Amino acid sequence: MDTKLTLKLNQEVIEKAKLFASERKLSLSRLIENYLNSLTSDQPTDDLEISPFVKSLSSGVEIPADYDYRKDRADYLDRKYR
Numbered sequence: 001m002d003t004k005l006t007l008k009l010n011q012e013v014i015e016k017a018k019l020f021a022s023e024r025k026l027s028l029s030r031l032i033e034n035y036l037n038s039l040t041s042d043q044p045t046d047d048l049e050i051s052p053f054v055k056s057l058s059s060g061v062e063i064p065a066d067y068d069y070r071k072d073r074a075d076y077l078d079r080k081y082r
Helices: 011-023 028-040 052-059 069-080
Strands: none
Touching: 011 028
16 A cells, blocks of 8 residues: 655755656656665565675775676686586
8 A cells, every 4th residue: 555755855865866766767756665665674685695896896996997797707607507
């Protein structure tokens, strides 16, 4: 059952959020609902496997400019399916 919620937010934040939602073809309500759902989910986020690339983004480790992710993936798949 959907219920109406009134929020008081900074106008600039609202405009940015509307643009963000629009670019993803979502309503602002759906975007906020998805966000709140992810915050309150019973599933612990520690169980999710995070790729090294994503970890490097958050850890500050730099990825070499000449890194070839296609070759790395091909090598991985080759090892996986031997």
